[in-house]
Amino acid sequence: MILAAGKGTRLRPLTETVPKPLIEVAGRPMIAFALACVREAGIRDVIINLHHLGGQIRARLGDGSAYGVRIAYTEEDPILDTGGGIANARPWLEGDAFAVLNADTVIDVDLRAVADAHARRRALATMVLRADPDAARYGVIEIDADDRIRRFLGHADPTLTAAEAPGLRALMYPGVTIFDPRIFAYLGPGIYSITRDVFPRLLDAGEPCFGYVYHGYWRVLDNPADLEAGRAEIAGRLGRPPLGR
DSSP states (O other): OEEOOOOOGGGTTGGGTSOGGGSEETTEETHHHHHHHHHHTTOOEEEEEEOTTHHHHHHHHTTSGGGTSEEEEEEOSSOOHHHHHHHHTHHHHTTSOEEEEETTEEEOOOHHHHHHHHHHHTOSEEEEEBOOTTHHHHOEEEEOTTOBEEEETTEEOTTOOTTTGGGOEEEEOOSEEEEOGGGGGGOOSSSOOIIIIIHHHHHHTTOOEEEEEOOSOEEEOOSHHHHHHHHHHHHHHTTSTTTTO
16 A cells, blocks of 8 residues: 555645646656665555545556556545554455555665564564664654564653663664555544554553664655755666665
8 A cells, every 4th residue: 555645735836736746756757766666576466545636646556567567546535544544445455464555755675574574473563673873753663672662752661661661772763664454443532642542552462563773765755854855865766676666
């Protein structure tokens, strides 16, 4: 699933007439990079949620054949935030593990490797995580030596001891997660965030949630400064998969 329903308020006035996922970056719509990431992993079925100017996204991407995937769409009115949006797409997602990505993120991560780690650990959720000196801007997620998430945006696993806490690694979330379909036991209808509202509940319940530590390229394109820097940076990287395909 690629999350594309947001209003892109931090990129106004661009997003008043063009939905953020369709803003051009290095000669292609921003969402094309997320589509390339999933396609490179062998994923062919993609769900995209729509709200703000969603008709433009549907018209531009169509059935996905131009991007090597098959796209289905969910409509949101009102917008459901990330947790509610995933819950709304349950008919397309339940039954097997699935990936969730943000439409405004460019990342080279190997989703096959993330999915393999997820399966080995029998995880409920495996979040791609990365070190960043500006992690506090995005929200700190802390993992232990086994890569298990033990503290999430300041909310601690209730079994975390004072002796364990100093050994945790503080990382940030660049917007890619693999979920087991058991996640739907925690996702009801409504408007709520998968990170702020659901992950703390998963920690409280003792669910196996892990990080996959990633060291490669990542760029978010959610404000004018990031967009300007990203356009130049990404143009220089084209030709290297998945950016170049």
